[in-house]
Amino acid sequence: MKVHRNLVLATIQALQQIFNENKQADRVVESLLKSNSKWGSRDRRFIADTIYSVVRWYRLFYENLGHAPQTEQDWWNILAIHWTLQNEELPAFPEMENIDKSNILQKNEALQKVRKIRESIPDWLDEIGEKELKGNWDATIKALNETTSVSLRTNTLKTKKNNLIQALYKEGIIVKKEIGEGLTIEKRAKLTHLKIYEEGWFEVQDISSQMVAPLLDVKPGMTVIDACAGAGGKTLHLAAIMQNKGKLIALDVAENKLRELKKRSERAGVSILEINPLSNLESIKKYYNTADRLLLDVPCTGLGVLRRTPDSKWKITPEFLQQIQKTQQEILQNYSAICKPGGQMIYATCSILPSENEYAVEKFLASEAGKSFSLLEQKSILPQEHGHDGFYMALLSRL
Numbered sequence: 001m002k003v004h005r006n007l008v009l010a011t012i013q014a015l016q017q018i019f020n021e022n023k024q025a026d027r028v029v030e031s032l033l034k035s036n037s038k039w040g041s042r043d044r045r046f047i048a049d050t051i052y053s054v055v056r057w058y059r060l061f062y063e064n065l066g067h068a069p070q071t072e073q074d075w076w077n078i079l080a081i082h083w084t085l086q087n088e089e090l091p092a093f094p095e096m097e098n099i100d101k102s103n104i105l106q107k108n109e110a111l112q113k114v115r116k117i118r119e120s121i122p123d124w125l126d127e128i129g130e131k132e133l134k135g136n137w138d139a140t141i142k143a144l145n146e147t148t149s150v151s152l153r154t155n156t157l158k159t160k161k162n163n164l165i166q167a168l169y170k171e172g173i174i175v176k177k178e179i180g181e182g183l184t185i186e187k188r189a190k191l192t193h194l195k196i197y198e199e200g201w202f203e204v205q206d207i208s209s210q211m212v213a214p215l216l217d218v219k220p221g222m223t224v225i226d227a228c229a230g231a232g233g234k235t236l237h238l239a240a241i242m243q244n245k246g247k248l249i250a251l252d253v254a255e256n257k258l259r260e261l262k263k264r265s266e267r268a269g270v271s272i273l274e275i276n277p278l279s280n281l282e283s284i285k286k287y288y289n290t291a292d293r294l295l296l297d298v299p300c301t302g303l304g305v306l307r308r309t310p311d312s313k314w315k316i317t318p319e320f321l322q323q324i325q326k327t328q329q330e331i332l333q334n335y336s337a338i339c340k341p342g343g344q345m346i347y348a349t350c351s352i353l354p355s356e357n358e359y360a361v362e363k364f365l366a367s368e369a370g371k372s373f374s375l376l377e378q379k380s381i382l383p384q385e386h387g388h389d390g391f392y393m394a395l396l397s398r399l
Helices: 005-020 025-034 041-056 058-065 072-085 101-111 123-144 161-170 209-215 233-241 255-268 281-285 318-338 358-365
Strands: 151-154 175-179 182-185 202-204 223-226 247-252 273-277 291-297 339-349 373-381 391-398
Touching (some): 151 161, 161 175, 161 182, 209 339, 318 339, 318 358, 358 391
Parallel strands (some): 223 247
């Protein structure tokens, strides 16, 4: 295996930041690549692929090692395990001289018999996954460890899907699947530098996420509020379906995300959007009984998108799950009145756990705040079903 020593050392440094300093993997990788602009595409791909593979299979690797890595040599050993299980030759560095590949393979064979190690997840996650998903858990966690494809959403305010497909083809980007206005491309590619991206022809958005806005059944001319808008992927989708006609309001407590939404909306050509930060409960109340349609894409564990953010499984805790479930219920209780009588609301998460999804909706409907709502439809998407993110959405009507 031919690899420069500086690339291995950079990889180890990045892994130490992720696991020892609790930094987010995507930001660590982005910063590392940005600070080493002279690296070629092969080197950059090596760095990113190696880091994400170790993050994804961290437990499997450290169980093979015998303990969590503590020293730099431990991380060299972790990389040796990674390359051995990938059937790669080990690079000829002194740190690799005493590696016993046959021992690694023998240990791996035994470790594969234990699901929580085989699928490289914490004990608590394996326990709650089996408890809540029962017979679906094996296939679900296996699917969440697979690398995922990149999906785009055609921005119909700027172009048509066929025109986008042709423009991508001219850039050497091949579409392998079409679902509605969504496209899944054949292999990962840098997209944000493309002229058609800068002109707002498309947004990068998973197919499962693209199913939310159409379910809300918005129409041009309506008043629509996205009350947990974040950076606004679904907000922009709603604007396209509304054909830039009506009133679309994006709310969120995170002002930095709303600033990003403003940039994205300008690129996408959205003209009906009003963006307002939320500071407290009183700032929500002024919107009560005003929305024909309300979207609550609430904070969640993000367990449905582990393929994209594999490091989050090492950062989430049972305590965080309990806290986020409390937050979800508080949002349902306090934000649902934004939907006016006769209107409709969606509750959505990118989690696979019923305790964040179906059970949360059931609890809301049984409460005083939920007694004027009825459940019209719900969809629970598991990652093994279509190869896209795990997602949940429930459409409710206010009487």
